[in-house]
């Protein structure tokens with residue numbers, strides 16, 4: 268990847284795409300600032316090297332129209348307090364006024380443009396819009412890994428007009444996910460959970476070529492268990508994917524990948540806080556039951572395998588972790604990964620939330636900041652926002 272470390276930044280107008288798409292409440296207050304803090308190393312580096320920094324991001328889905336509900340005003344105020352520096356906030360992301368402000372920007376100053384999704388051109392990756400954004404800077408830095416799976420003007424189109432480099436967050440995400448996928452030490456393991464096989468088919472297929480061991484849990488395990496003629500009762504199960512699951516099991520055998528399924532499970536009549544949880548063997552699931560977590564024997568077997576692995580990537584909870592009595596498997600796996608000396612990579616979304624809730628971030632080598640972007644990367648898809656930093 269082309270790194271900004273190789274650049275002379277002093278006095279340059281540096282246009283940087285960040286992912287400040289933070290969760291907000293109805294008054295636009297920021298509920299979690301992880302995405303902002305994740306971009307601070309690159310921001311501080313540019314400012315310390317006396318660049319003139321112009322930041323741009325999207326927030327929510329204003330659908331190509333100006334709408335105060337999706338303004339970045341509060342993000343600007345929060346960034347200013349994190350940096351202990353004034354942040355010049357524009358009410359637009361293109362146009363005369365913005366151009367003038369950018370021309371007046373001094374070395375070491377930072378300016379934040381308004382939501383780029385106020386314009387239809389952004390999501391359409393319209394070259395006219397890309398050119399207007401590009402005109403604001405002399406160098407483009409993409410540090411928005413979380414939006415890298417979108418080919419939009421501010422993430423990819425703009426690279427047709429400006430020399431393009433990866434920010435530190437982007438660089439680190441790509442390096443760690445590449446490590447998890449094939450550059451890391453062997454044995455390499457993937458732990459896959461979450462609701463559905465349908466959402467993760469591309470992921471499983473790609474991982475079959477990269478991993479030595481794949482552990483399955485969560486709702487998706489049910490489809491694999493049923494494909495092996497086990498009764499899964501009323502569980503979440505994708506009957507239309509039974510053949511696909513069998514073909515994955517066969518492919519794993521052919522490729523000498525150990526695809527491991529639960530031996531015992533936690534079942535209940537309903538997904539609710541007061542549902543009575545019961546542990547049964549995978550051959551003993553009653554027709555009126557739902558499989559909602561992996562059982563203690565399975566946890567033990569998975570923990571032993573985790574001990575063997577040198578590189579582990581994990582995506583998706585192993586049970587309905589939102590309820591205490593179905594969260595044991597997910598918790599045990601999180602704790603084991605945090606205690607492991609292997610390179611451990613957590614693949615975004617729900618799985619990162621669990622690690623944060625348990626306060627175990629310190630023990631994990633890398634927690635990806637992307638949701639969809641991380642998943643697509645792990646599926647082996649070339650992300651447009653990454654590609655522009657490489658060519």
Ligand code: AMP
Pocket residue numbers: 460461462463466484485486487503558559560582583584585586587588589616617
């Ligand atoms: P995903 O977005 O695919 O990672 O799925 C996350 C969701 O899967 C969580 O909300 C979990 O409650 C759900 N989940 C995990 N295990 C099961 C299961 N055995 N049955 C139903 N849902 C599950």
